[in-house]
Amino acid sequence: MSATVETAVRSQVETDAAIRNARPLRLITCGSVDDGKSTLIGRLLWDTKAVKEDQAAALKGQKSIQQNELGLPDFALLLDGLQAEREQGITIDVAYRYFSTDKRSFIVADTPGHEQYTRNMATGASTADLAVLLVDARAGLLEQTRRHATIASLMGIRQFVLAVNKIDLVDYDRSIFEHISTEFRQLALSLGVTNVTPIPVSALLGENVVHSGHQSMPWYSGPPLIEALELATQRTAQAVGFRLPVQRVSRPNESFRGYQGTVAGGSVKPGDSVVILPSGTVANVRQIVTFDLVRNAAVAGDAITLVLDRPVDVARGDMIASVDAAPVSGLAFDAKLVALSEDAIAPGKRYWLKSSSRRQRVRVEPQSVLDLKSGQWSEAESLPLNAIGKVHLAFDETAIFDPYEANRETGAFILIDPDTNNTVAGGMITAKSGRIDGIGSGAKDRVLISLPADIADELLASEAFATLRDQIEIRRVSAQEARSVLDPID
Template sequence: MAHQSDLIAENIEGYLKAQEEKSMLRFITCGSVDDGKSTLIGRLLYDSKMIFEDQLGALEADSKKMGTQGQEIDFALLVDGLAAEREQGITIDVAYRYFSTDKRKFIVADTPGHEQYTRNMATGASTADLAILLIDARKGVLTQTRRHSFIASLLGIKHVVLAVNKMDLVGYDEAVLNSIEAEYREFAKDFGFTDITSIPLSALKGDNILTNSDSTPWYTGPSLMQHLESVQVEDAAQSGNFRMSVQWVNRPNLDFRGFSGTIASGTVRPGDAIKVLPSARESTVKSIVTYDGELDMAVAGEAVTITLNDEVDISRGDIIAGKDHPPEVADQFEANIIWMAEDALLPGRPYLIKTGNQTVPGQITDLKHKVNVNTLERTAAKSLALNEIGVCNISLDKRIAFEAYGDVPELGSFIIVDRLTNSTVGVGMISFALRRASNIHWQALDVDKTVRAEMKNQRPAVLWFTGLSGSGKSTIANVVEQRLFARGRHTYILDGDNVRHGLNQDLGFTDADRVENIRRVGEVAKLMVDAGLVVMTSFISPFRAERRMVHDLMDDGEFIEVYVDTPIEVCAARDPKGLYKKAKAGEIKNFTGYDSPYEEPERADIHVNTDKQNVEECADKIIAYLEEHGYLNA
């Protein structure tokens, strides 16, 4: 099978030692659809003799059955393993392949060219040292060429091979290569690539793949394989400051306590002074432990267990760093985000931010702009759609230690997780901390929420009325407040219409504006609860995520969800503001229940139905709940 099969048979230990000492290059192939990425990888594997005989036999049979090259071998089928990929002739998912030569080991990721799979391309690029950017010689630089180049630069790739493929279809014309190279270099001049190497190719015919082709006598540079074997990829991680994210606190017995993880950057030795972040506790390294024994030194990329000379409280997700050059600690950042979900990113909506070995609740507080990857123009936006890229401010519920992504990718990257579905919806790269936020602290006050509530002889809470327009939320809230007021209770109503006359007058009714509307109201309600009040809010608040966000702002027992459950047909028949009539006529856009969804509460604290109960009965049920749960102390 391989170029070293004889050595494997004669001296397996020698073969394994030779493999261990080789350097590793991780690279991706990217570009527009039908540029020949999968064919190129298949050709590399075939020509470097990295295909088993049974694989070759299967490839020949598949090529005849579903290939695109007639009776010839279709090398793309080596990589496009999914049935849908073979049927459609396109790459959908990222395909990883390993191969090696006498000089180097390689892991290659073949990424999709279709725009709808841009998120898959970003996944493949996240671990790559080099990008092979394929361009069809007949088509030149296309939209996806620009998109993938921008993402590659965003993810820190410094080395690019501009592989101008299908040169056989343009008569191996040197002028075509020169024109494409000039256009590309002008476009990518600000991307921060260390080098861009242009190579004319025909992946199908094998020109300039392993060796230089007679078809391009004018080309004097290296073949693709020669370049991959010789390109010098900087190992900045090993030369950086020591950083290790704790993955596991290792306590096999009472006499041993170590902290396990993979070193993200730098080196560490026994005796080194360290600082643990975010706690800022200090100690020194006692030993570096591995399965094979203790080490005198460990470097970036190695998985080790570190023991310390002092008892230091360290948890999963904490960062162990060199004492003299620790990373920053913050809870608010500016970051680049690539959005990967069908549902748009909405600033203000709560998400889970997973960075390193910890998951922290947080939210995108501000979408500063999104980037038009074709022109690199920055445009204002209120949300990010699938595959869009934006620059955002992010706020976390607690401070974390971090590095800028460009310095230590392992400590500067994160994924965004939807709190309801637990699906990954975006990836991000931290640029820097929003330092001004680090200087803002809670001011201690002598008169607190407990004292204010005792003076009012009540338990503060927010009654969050949610339901469709016309369901009766405001009417019921008004009656409940009248009854509480008659009892001498201290209350306030935040009504959806009233709030939009002042605090939220700048907001419309898009999904993004609805999220911001509820975020602001939630913050105001929190302040009123802190003042010891019983607050009633009357808002459609159509999304569960935002109601959950307000719930999480409050202390336990302070958020009471009241679902005013009324069928939309009944609401439309009432139509107190004439909104349903206008929505049905198409005069109102983003109207809840028609072209904007309403997500019913899954477990409301109080459930009333104005189709079956009158307003007084609904108010009775709410007052009874407050009495039963001790909110109205006599």
């Protein structure tokens, strides 16, 4: 073997080993109801030998559910574990499964197609690297297909595999496959997604899932699904500075004070300068501690206790960040929402906003809603269930975010209805708002009064104001922020 060939072989072996040792690729299956998502993943698990022997024997023993002429069981039962799912033949909850090939390992989330379970689909998409979007070859793109594609793109997924399923039921018609592929590529482009791999498949027969379907589809020269997944890339680390949302202050004795949390971005090492937000206090990192050792550095995903070189006022919900690459803070932000409650997102209503370890009061002002049929944004005063909209957020106290595109951990949030404690929406920060007041155009006959903190607290605690609490805007701001509000008035 020549030196050149030997070098090439060694390089390929090292590359394959690196792929195998990397973290699993996380993917979701999504699309409209009855497009065959559970069947596709069940077939994928079956053909990659990821089904345990006892589970396979149990499925084969259920003669009442034999589904095809091959004598194989209903593959969807490998994913649909709830009794209601098996009775109705639908997916309700998100089912996570692990499987692997010689080249790579995977974690797949099978998400429901019904519109009423959109929140479950959004949950699966929030951690995925890639989306496998299924389309029934007989039906083409449907509204729910567009909704799932839009939510996946909002969640930052930039790789799609378009699985045109049930191709056998249209006699392997190439023109149908190409028409659906072209239509979806246009949708993907409107969402800012360019990485799309269309594959014609028959999940039931196993064609172009793990094994090639060339015999039935000689006109298709691309890879089967499993090969497309093996070649997919993971989401790269987002380019932001160090982020540590503080979960807990550790004070086991008078000589130790540490700030605990999971690193949400960037990296840190002893000696680095950090800023505590929202106070703006600057300190240096003295030590990084985990449950069993002292570390020289920490990166995104690490659960750590951070010890600083001086006493500072830090509480749960604060964020410790890089001095030279701090997140954005302010009283008003623009965002996109997916409405998840039957009660519409109403303008001006006060919600709890939960992001990382921080919970704050916020008013939501809907700006526009996405028409899933036309792909156009139109003005909206409220956001009904499953709507995707653009909103303006106005906070009572300083909020701390990164744009979602820059950091999905510090740019995502949920809205909680304070009356019911139900999660009513999931959202992604797009930018800090350029509006000066951050209150919203709907605020009429409103007066801004500046009081010393102790007097304001005493006033708000009085019985006279207790019944008016939800009608009063409270803004605890620094002198600099107050000046920025009042300067335009001078």
